[in-house]
Amino acid sequence: MSDLLRLATAGSVDDGKSTLVGRLLYDTKSVLADTLDAVHRASADRGLATPDLSLLVDGLRSEREQGITIDVAYRYFATPKRSFVLADTPGHVQYTRNTVTGASTAQLGVLLVDARKGVVEQTRRHAAVLALLGVPRLVLAVNKIDLVDYDEVTFARIAKEFTAHATALGFVEDTVVEIPVSALAGDNVVERSTNTPWYSGPTLLEHLETVPVDADPHDAPFRFPVQHVIRPRTAEHPDYRGYAGQVAAGTVRVGDAVAVLPTGLSSTVAGIDTADGPLDEAAAGQSVTLLLEHDLDISRGDLVAGGEPPRVTDEFEATVCWLAEKALTPGARVLVKHGTRTVQAIVTELRNRFDEQRLSSTDSPDSLVLNEIGQVVVRTAEPVPVDDYTHNRRTGAFLVIDAADGSTLAAGLVGAPLPVLDGVDADAGGGSSAQTDSHALVSPGP
Numbered sequence: 028m029s030d031l032l033r034l035a036t037a038g039s040v041d042d043g044k045s046t047l048v049g050r051l052l053y054d055t056k057s058v059l060a061d062t063l064d065a066v067h068r069a070s071a072d073r074g075l076a077t078p079d080l081s082l083l084v085d086g087l088r089s090e091r092e093q094g095i096t097i098d099v100a101y102r103y104f105a106t107p108k109r110s111f112v113l114a115d116t117p118g119h120v121q122y123t124r125n126t127v128t129g130a131s132t133a134q135l136g137v138l139l140v141d142a143r144k145g146v147v148e149q150t151r152r153h154a155a156v157l158a159l160l161g162v163p164r165l166v167l168a169v170n171k172i173d174l175v176d177y178d179e180v181t182f183a184r185i186a187k188e189f190t191a192h193a194t195a196l197g198f199v200e201d202t203v204v205e206i207p208v209s210a211l212a213g214d215n216v217v218e219r220s221t222n223t224p225w226y227s228g229p230t231l232l233e234h235l236e237t238v239p240v241d242a243d244p245h246d247a248p249f250r251f252p253v254q255h256v257i258r259p260r261t262a263e264h265p266d267y268r269g270y271a272g273q274v275a276a277g278t279v280r281v282g283d284a285v286a287v288l289p290t291g292l293s294s295t296v297a298g299i300d301t302a303d304g305p306l307d308e309a310a311a312g313q314s315v316t317l318l319l320e321h322d323l324d325i326s327r328g329d330l331v332a333g334g335e336p337p338r339v340t341d342e343f344e345a346t347v348c349w350l351a352e353k354a355l356t357p358g359a360r361v362l363v364k365h366g367t368r369t370v371q372a373i374v375t376e377l378r379n380r381f382d383e384q385r386l387s388s389t390d391s392p393d394s395l396v397l398n399e400i401g402q403v404v405v406r407t408a409e410p411v412p413v414d415d416y417t418h419n420r421r422t423g424a425f426l427v428i429d430a431a432d433g434s435t436l437a438a439g440l441v442g443a444p445l446p447v448l449d450g451v452d453a454d455a456g457g458g459s460s461a462q463t464d465s466h467a468l469v470s471p472g473p
């Protein structure tokens with residue numbers, strides 16, 4: 028069993044996400060004593076009888092929100108069974124953008140609903156975005172169960188409705204779990220609750236500790252976007268030339284054959300340097316400097332790749348999640364940021380627009396507006412090495428940037444990982460064709 032799980036949370040404003048994350052940190056004793064003292068003091072100052080655990084999360088968040096474009100905080104906590112990296116995304120208006128950013132590497136998504144409201148529009152949208160991003164597993168935390176008097180019938184109704192929606196999106200049955208919780212009171216978050224005797228499933232933490240973890244990015248082919256070329260030209264090292272960057276996917280060892288893209292030149296890894304000394308091997312997430320045997324013409328933005336190489340192309344299909352106030356129309360001139368390379372591009376075609384409420388799509392729409400998801404064709408001014416998102420969630424993703432002001436317009440996924448869902452009735456839980464078509468979306472990939 029893997030000892031690390033990457034998870035992302037999503038919920039509408041006030042569903043209790045901060046309280047739930049705070050409760051997880053608190054009950055797993057992942058909070059420093061001085062932070063906890065501050066929370067106790069602030070809660071007492073506000074006249075609260077119990078500590079407001081959302082302060083553990085929101086207290087930090089307000090500082091981060093100022094002037095930061097894409098706002099995702101990664102929190103780390105651990106139990107004796109497993110470590111967790113939680114992408115914590117605020118639930119305000121820009122929810123889709125934050126969800127996309129936070130969830131693109133997650134192995135499990137925790138969606139929250141308020142038990143009084145049940146499955147709402149944003150729940151459906153979040154589930155669709157998580158499916159699109161290839162997040163293989165979902166938990167629906169039916170929160171504030173205390174406010175519906177721990178009612179079994181209410182929980183069962185919400186769970187049934189959510190399962191139907193998730194199934195229509197292509198999630199297979201045992202990858203979706205619903206849990207009745209009260210983040211405020213602590214019911215079924217870490218400790219099993221005596222208030223829900225009718226619930227026999229795991230608590231949220233028990234589930235997180237035992238759920239199978241699907242393919243790790245370390246298993247994918249090696250991908251290394253070059254951030255800087257290091258050429259000190261000192262008397263001591265007159266010939267040193269290293270390529271600095273972060274391993275985006277896979278693993279590299281000294282002696283491995285690699286290709287440099289888009290040029291297609293090939294070489295062999297002669298060394299892996301770090302600030303702490305040389306390594307024999309480096310894996311996804313590590314920042315290193317690669318040394319190659321041949322003196323090649325490599326610059327920032329190039330990709331060093333091992334294994335099955337990515338395709339080098341100046342035109343590709345993609346699914347985009349549009350994140351800007353101004354609409355996307357065919358012919359839009361934009362910048363595409365992929366790895367460490369930014370290129371000029373045109374969105375030549377809008378193929379369709381996905382309606383995640385009705386699980387249907389519209390062909391050849393005139394535009395995509397804020398938070399809409401659709402398939403497009405992108406033509407770049409120069410060839411770029413791209414992986415399909417379904418094969419590599421890291422190197423298959425890109426950002427669309429406004430050429431005029433540098434703001435983020437969209438998150439893009441190379442390939443067309445959007446299910447063909449036309450004709451599926453969301454309430455009916457989806458037809459078999461939709462399940463087959465979209466199944467690839469939620470498979471763990473290579």
Ligand SMILES: Nc1nc2c(ncn2[C@@H]2O[C@H](COP(=O)(O)OP(=O)(O)OP(=O)(O)O)[C@@H](O)[C@H]2O)c(=O)[nH]1
Binds near residue numbers: 046119
């Ligand atoms: N009764 C009850 N109240 C809860 C529960 N969970 C959260 N709340 C309350 O609901 C309100 C919203 O909780 P937050 O944790 O701030 O909600 P949020 O979803 O994180 O909101 P944002 O961070 O603003 O997106 C607060 O007043 C919480 O105390 C619960 O399980 N039961």
